[in-house]
Amino acid sequence: PISENVEPKFDDEIDLGIIFKFIFRNKILIGFVTFLSVIISTLYVSTFKKIYKGEFQVVLNQKVEGSVNINPSLGSLVGLASGNANDLKTEVGILKSPSVLMPIFEYVLSNKKKDNPNFELVFNGWQKNNFNISLEPGTSILNISYKDEDKELIIPVLKRITSIYLEYSGRNKREN
Numbered sequence: 493p494i495s496e497n498v499e500p501k502f503d504d505e506i507d508l509g510i511i512f513k514f515i516f517r518n519k520i521l522i523g524f525v526t527f528l529s530v531i532i533s534t535l536y537v538s539t540f541k542k543i544y545k546g547e548f549q550v551v552l553n554q555k556v557e558g559s560v561n562i563n564p565s566l567g568s569l570v571g572l573a574s575g576n577a578n579d580l581k582t583e584v585g586i587l588k589s590p591s592v593l594m595p596i597f598e599y600v601l602s603n604k605k606k607d608n609p610n611f612e613l614v615f616n617g618w619q620k621n622n623f624n625i626s627l628e629p630g631t632s633i634l635n636i637s638y639k640d641e642d643k644e645l646i647i648p649v650l651k652r653i654t655s656i657y658l659e660y661s662g663r664n665k666r667e668n
Contacts (some may be wrong), residue, residue, distance in 0.1 A: 546646040547624075547637035550657065552580055584627050584634065592660060593619060596652050603645060 515522065524588050529556060600622075604611045624637045636657075638649050 493524065528649075542589050542643075543639050543641055544643045544646050545637060545639040546650050547635065548650060548654070550636065552583060552632040553636055566641040580627055580632055584625060587636075587657065587660070588619070588623075588625050590615060590619075592656055593623070596649060600640070600645060600649060601651060604642070 585664060594615070597613075597618055601611075601613050602620070604613065620637055624635070626635050627633070628635060636650075636653055638646060638653070640649070
């Protein structure tokens, strides 16, 4: 006779005794794998070169004379948008351009060649890997960061970026 009231038994409890017995039985293997993992990961991490990073922020002042102080989304609906977002993106694009960054690249290249005369560096790779110039979303704050393996180059490069930016923004004001 088959009983219809038989409910399957589920054991939801974890028996920690079984786990501790397993660990105790395999302690040598677990210890060896742990030791080997620590040694391999230490050797792997020690092969990495240290990379240093410096950064600063600039508030871009985009005042358009005669513009109406209005919510940009409402202004775009009515046709009164001043184009500040495009002006900021254009300024960021100009600051990323080779004509602005080339003197900094040449400075970095000459400093690297002092230590290693055979050192080669390509502008596009250097700009892509070492520079980050970006605009904070929804603001007029420009984030500029530079990273390099040579700790001594970070501050001079950031100072040169600052002076080039000041020269560029001063030139724009004079032209306007």
